[in-house]
Amino acid sequence: MPSRPEPKLISGNANMPLAKAIARRMSMHRGTNVGLCDTRVERFNDGEIFVEVYENVRGEDMFIIQPTSNPANDNLMELLIMADALRRSSAQRITAVIPYFGYARQDRRSRARTPISAKLVANMIVEAGIERVLTMDLHAAQIQGFFDIPVDNLYASPVFALDIMKQFKGAMSDIMIVSPDVGGVARARELAKRINAPLAIVDKRREKPGEVAEMTVIGDVKGKKCLIVDDMVDTAGTLCKAAEVLMDNGASEVHSYITHGVMSGPAVERVTKSVMKSLVITDTIEPRTSVAEASNIRIVPTAPVFAQAILNIWNGTSVSSLFDTETLGPIYEGLYAAE
Incomplete structure (x- = not known):
């Protein structure tokens, strides 16, 4: 045989x-x-x-x-x-x-x-x-x-769940999972269930691709450590704007967990200057030197x-x-x- x-x-x-x-x-x-x-x-x-x-x-x-x-x-x-x-x-x-x-x-x-x-x-x-x-x-x-x-x-959500439980150990009751748009609710809800956290949504309206005209937070994020969950971050314009809106609505901290770090154009500069405390991405895309060396970007292995x-x-x-x-x-x- x-x-x-x-x-x-x-x-x-x-x-x-x-x-x-x-x-x-x-x-x-x-x-x-x-x-x-x-x-x-x-x-x-x-x-x-x-x-x-x-x-x-x-x-x-x-x-x-x-x-x-x-x-x-x-x-x-x-x-x-x-x-x-x-x-x-x-x-x-x-x-x-x-x-x-x-x-x-x-x-x-x-x-x-x-x-x-x-x-x-x-x-x-x-x-x-x-x-x-x-x-x-x-x-x-x-x-x-x-x-x-x-x-x-x-x-990536099971890996992110492990990371969240380690990084926010002792503060899990303050965590709020946030979907950056209505289309990503299923993905965010799946991670929220894994760590037993509530869910909020940032509703956005685009005038044209790459630009966001208006954002509204659906859910009470006041005093919460908000974790934005999405499948990819490209130029990071929408992500950084969503982080600002969450902070304006009373969030204590904003972090992001994004699977694919496309990080094109001004993405790294935007993230480093944003109100986000950290952006966590995976290594599905080989990170450029500027991404790997950014102070508030962390890469988890796949x-x-x-x-x-x-x-x-x-x-x-x-x-x-x-x-x-x-x-x-x-x-x-x-x-x-x-x-």
Whole structure:
């Protein structure tokens, strides 16, 4: 009877530190060295991407680690070309580990004559030969239905719950979870349930993309330590404005827990000068130096949960078990160990 192939990791250039951290965590779990495949991913002078895999991958269970963050088009093409290289090299199964799924904000037709780019990207991923997708906190849950292959969508909220319980130990009764808009209420409510905290909403009205005309707080935040919860922070304009509105409504402190730190344009400057005491993001997108060095920005790791999810997929066991804070506790032991 043929033995099951070992899981093999391969990474593009989008977030090499995360890929190496996932490999280290998998090595710890398995008690054997799990490294990244020896691969060349480079560009010709005209910008074309070239991939060459130096290891034999025939019959192997391959996991490509590649968030499609900025530059989104280059990182997406790297993912597709790596998948094509593996498929043509007779890999048994190809799973795309996309910690941050680019183009996710274009998940519907907002106006006439506009694309649904998230669906187009899903089609390209499937056509490239990828047979499964593992991601985290999709901007819209319905994007899973854009694929005709299995999609495992992990959540950052169990990790955030562990962090909150450690950072605000002894003051949990003062915590108020805040959704920065009506569309994010489900995400914020899910975290609020985990830590048994009340929920408030910041209702915003946009005049045009990137600008917020008016904000209203729904809920009593007076004297509360408000934690704004969202899936991504881009230019941070809306986030910083929401923090100001919460403080104006009597909040004692404002912190933010955001999964994907896109942090483009003036985001870092805005956050450092804002009334927020801290912004907590994950490393699904490789942080720029300015982000990593910002005094009030903190980065929590996702390698432990991604490493365990990859092993569960390889083993054919449950990925949804990682949605529980109790399950993640031992995985993050050392970072959030009980005191």
